[in-house]
Amino acid sequence: MSDLSVNFAGRMRQLRPSTIREILKVTAQPDIISFAGGLPAPELFPVEAVRAAAESVLVTTGPQALQYGPSEGYMPLREWISAEAGRRGVSAAPTDVLITSGSQQVLDLAAKLFLNPGDVVLTENPTYLAAIQAFQAFEARFVPVPTDDNGLIPDALPELIRRHRPKFLYTIPNFQNPTGITLPAERRAGLARIVAAHGLPVVEDDPYGKLRYRGTDVPPVKHWDEAGCVLYASTFSKTVAPGLRLGWVAAPAEVFSQMLILKQASDLHTSSLDQRVAYTYLIQNDQSAHIERIRSAYGARFAVMDAALQNEMPPGFSWTKPEGGMFLWVTGPAGLDGMALLRKAIEHKVAFVPGRDFFPADGGDNFLRLNFSNSAPDRIREGVRRLAALCREQM
Amino acid sequence: MSDLSVNFAGRMRQLRPSTIREILKVTAQPDIISFAGGLPAPELFPVEAVRAAAESVLVTTGPQALQYGPSEGYMPLREWISAEAGRRGVSAAPTDVLITSGSQQVLDLAAKLFLNPGDVVLTENPTYLAAIQAFQAFEARFVPVPTDDNGLIPDALPELIRRHRPKFLYTIPNFQNPTGITLPAERRAGLARIVAAHGLPVVEDDPYGKLRYRGTDVPPVKHWDEAGCVLYASTFSKTVAPGLRLGWVAAPAEVFSQMLILKQASDLHTSSLDQRVAYTYLIQNDQSAHIERIRSAYGARFAVMDAALQNEMPPGFSWTKPEGGMFLWVTGPAGLDGMALLRKAIEHKVAFVPGRDFFPADGGDNFLRLNFSNSAPDRIREGVRRLAALCREQM
Numbered sequence: 001m002s003d004l005s006v007n008f009a010g011r012m013r014q015l016r017p018s019t020i021r022e023i024l025k026v027t028a029q030p031d032i033i034s035f036a037g038g039l040p041a042p043e044l045f046p047v048e049a050v051r052a053a054a055e056s057v058l059v060t061t062g063p064q065a066l067q068y069g070p071s072e073g074y075m076p077l078r079e080w081i082s083a084e085a086g087r088r089g090v091s092a093a094p095t096d097v098l099i100t101s102g103s104q105q106v107l108d109l110a111a112k113l114f115l116n117p118g119d120v121v122l123t124e125n126p127t128y129l130a131a132i133q134a135f136q137a138f139e140a141r142f143v144p145v146p147t148d149d150n151g152l153i154p155d156a157l158p159e160l161i162r163r164h165r166p167k168f169l170y171t172i173p174n175f176q177n178p179t180g181i182t183l184p185a186e187r188r189a190g191l192a193r194i195v196a197a198h199g200l201p202v203v204e205d206d207p208y209g210k211l212r213y214r215g216t217d218v219p220p221v222k223h224w225d226e227a228g229c230v231l232y233a234s235t236f237s238k239t240v241a242p243g244l245r246l247g248w249v250a251a252p253a254e255v256f257s258q259m260l261i262l263k264q265a266s267d268l269h270t271s272s273l274d275q276r277v278a279y280t281y282l283i284q285n286d287q288s289a290h291i292e293r294i295r296s297a298y299g300a301r302f303a304v305m306d307a308a309l310q311n312e313m314p315p316g317f318s319w320t321k322p323e324g325g326m327f328l329w330v331t332g333p334a335g336l337d338g339m340a341l342l343r344k345a346i347e348h349k350v351a352f353v354p355g356r357d358f359f360p361a362d363g364g365d366n367f368l369r370l371n372f373s374n375s376a377p378d379r380i381r382e383g384v385r386r387l388a389a390l391c392r393e394q395m
Numbered sequence: 396m397s398d399l400s401v402n403f404a405g406r407m408r409q410l411r412p413s414t415i416r417e418i419l420k421v422t423a424q425p426d427i428i429s430f431a432g433g434l435p436a437p438e439l440f441p442v443e444a445v446r447a448a449a450e451s452v453l454v455t456t457g458p459q460a461l462q463y464g465p466s467e468g469y470m471p472l473r474e475w476i477s478a479e480a481g482r483r484g485v486s487a488a489p490t491d492v493l494i495t496s497g498s499q500q501v502l503d504l505a506a507k508l509f510l511n512p513g514d515v516v517l518t519e520n521p522t523y524l525a526a527i528q529a530f531q532a533f534e535a536r537f538v539p540v541p542t543d544d545n546g547l548i549p550d551a552l553p554e555l556i557r558r559h560r561p562k563f564l565y566t567i568p569n570f571q572n573p574t575g576i577t578l579p580a581e582r583r584a585g586l587a588r589i590v591a592a593h594g595l596p597v598v599e600d601d602p603y604g605k606l607r608y609r610g611t612d613v614p615p616v617k618h619w620d621e622a623g624c625v626l627y628a629s630t631f632s633k634t635v636a637p638g639l640r641l642g643w644v645a646a647p648a649e650v651f652s653q654m655l656i657l658k659q660a661s662d663l664h665t666s667s668l669d670q671r672v673a674y675t676y677l678i679q680n681d682q683s684a685h686i687e688r689i690r691s692a693y694g695a696r697f698a699v700m701d702a703a704l705q706n707e708m709p710p711g712f713s714w715t716k717p718e719g720g721m722f723l724w725v726t727g728p729a730g731l732d733g734m735a736l737l738r739k740a741i742e743h744k745v746a747f748v749p750g751r752d753f754f755p756a757d758g759g760d761n762f763l764r765l766n767f768s769n770s771a772p773d774r775i776r777e778g779v780r781r782l783a784a785l786c787r788e789q790m
Contacts, residue, residue: 006591006594006595006596007594008596008650011596012509013509013653015653015657016655034554039462042461045458050453050457050461051457054449054453059446062440064437065638066437067435101640104660104661113407113408114407114408117511120780131659169408196401199402201403205759241462242462242667243666252403253406254404261532262408265531266532267499267526271598271669272637306401343726
């Protein structure tokens with residue numbers, strides 16, 4: 001190398017790497033019991049059915065499955081999604097549905113479309129870590145919406161909208177990441193009314209809605225969205241397989257056309273092969289039976305973790321009891337340092353995500369997010385035993 | 396619907412839809428001879444070999460192929476790319492290689508990383524349509540670098556750099572899209588020297604480099620990049636299959652780490668299945684034999700198109716003679732209206748892309764881009780016959 005050098009730092013956006021992601025890399029080691037990731041249980045992936053679907057796609061429509069495709073997505077898959085949205089209480093024509101590279105890309109496209117540097121996004125507090133990262137990449141400012149044990153409080157919105165002129169509200173109404181909380185139906189209807197009155201776009205993120213193992217399904221906020229404020233995003237990552245990177249958004253027409261231009265500029269289109277494989281898998285297999293298997297396994301794993309926490313955790317710790325999804329949220333005593341606890345936990349071969357990174361602003365040191373979908377029941381019991389022992393030491 | 400409505404227009408970026416893309420949708424009809432798209436020849440896709448690779452991946456490593464993966468990409472594929480880069484004269488460790496969702500995503504990530512609204516990007520003029528769109532999404536200003544029949548003129552750069560303080564230079568040195576021009580070795584070396592002296596980052600886009608059917612390979616600009624100014628991007632779209640959406644960039648370490656954060660925020664990672672299928676395909680098959688088949692077919696198609704143009708086109712039209720790639724570039728007489736010609740051409744069931752949209756600023760009305768990779772020789776002859784007849788009418 002010569003002594004020439006480029007002053008990249010002076011030219012580039014300076015993005016803070018996620019320290020937590022760096023730490024969590026070590027948790028991929030097989031001897032660590034990890035409650036850290038947001039990974040589905042791989043033993044429940046429909047591997048053989050996907051193999052058969054891939055075989056069928058490549059044998060019957062090989063050249064098309066390997067060729068460039070439309071930026072909107074593969075029409076039969078958009079039609080399937082339109083019907084599925086209907087079953088969820090969301091009215092969306094196939095032409096309202098944009099296929100994305102995972103629902104993470106919906107967050108990226110929404111930020112790209114709505115945000116200029118310094119613009120405000122309203123979010124739950126805490127909220128999904130990678131949504132914070134997606135919006136931070138466009139230099140968003142975050143304003144938290146007040147919440148209680150039932151999620152965000154719609155009546156708090158008008159004042160926030162007046163004061164901060166947000167560009168949109170981001171919410172995860174079902175089994176929220178990280179808290180596991182579900183927003184009740186009456187709050188969803190109220191939320192839809194209030195954002196309509198104020199013309200506030202909503203990005204409704206629903207990755208876990210199909211993973212309910214207790215209680216009754218609640219329709220999405222989009223169900224009450226007569227004004228066309230809501231972009232409803234979901235994914236096949238939790239019901240089929242995340243490795244295919246297939247998400248989607250049902251968006252109001254005006255938003256759809258602009259998002260489509262941005263989708264095209266971002267990556268032209270989502271994998272033709274993955275879209276066709278997923279579609280063929282969906283029509284060749286009994287989806288409800290498959291999702292029932294996932295729900296029943298995750299429900300059992302939640303129950304095991306809940307019982308283990310009940311048995312093992314010292315006083316001063318409480319946690320949510322989600323009715324679905326993949327996470328529960330532990331509140332420790334004030335003064336608990338979740339990051340220090342994680343470092344010790346890794347020494348004892350157990351991992352979780354400290355709460356801090358889920359708070360767009362400050363705070364969150366005394367929270368832990370625990371994933372229960374990715375560990376077998378015995379590992380859950382052993383992991384909670386180790387973690388609780390460390391929590392007792394902290395007291 | 397109620398009378399509520401959201402003022403999306405007041406909140407969103409207003410992006411001009413590509414009129415040309417709208418027009419070109421009709422060219423997908425099978426009775427149209429299309430020289431318009433940038434599509435590889437689907438009859439040359441290695442469908443059976445990809446099928447076998449998918450089978451092998453899903454049978455042997457199904458759960459991993461369907462699970463979330465690292466944002467950097469699948470390490471064995473990064474290693475393969477590192478070795479392939481070496482064969483091209485580019486020194487890049489596997490850890491320098493970021494896998495992207497097509498090389499289009501490299502353009503998106505580079506823009507996201509380097510550009511604030513109003514920042515200047517230097518480009519060839521004309522340049523790749525979808526690069527213009529990717530950079531426009533971040534409100535870039537375009538400043539063209541003077542070019543001649545051998546591509547951009549490096550000696551023109553210092554003055555442009557001083558005057559416009561560009562954030563980066565975007566260039567396609569091999570068989571440029573749309574012109575088909577290849578930048579000679581001495582200009583590449585000179586370019587590397589000049590950008591190093593000025594600390595200017597370069598995004599070098601090399602989708603077609605392996606598709607040379609005449610002449611001798613020239614190493615990428617990155618080959619001469621001692622200062623670490625060059626982000627070298629390539630893709631499997633033209634050598635394996637575009638539907639897999641697999642691209643990559645070899646970036647200086649400082650850029651890599653920031654691009655990785657943005658990649659994660661954009662779509663978490665590129666399809667695990669597609670990456671593993673491509674890797675398995677690459678190691679199970681003789682790549683050079685496959686690429687030789689593509690080269691030989693495209694070389695023959697170019698020759699057919701060149702000869703047909705020679706026989707049919709009226710005086711006043713000239714065109715480039717690319718030594719590889721997928722496009723040639725026709726210059727018509729001053730006053731030719733390429734867009735009007737396209738409308739007539741579609742009536743006569745032949746299509747091309749008018750030059751105008753490849754010019755970030757004004758001009759380009761008298762140019763046509765013709766793709767020769769996607770049509771069989773007989774269709775090329777017939778399409779040129781129809782097109783030339785219309786050109787004669789214009790005279």
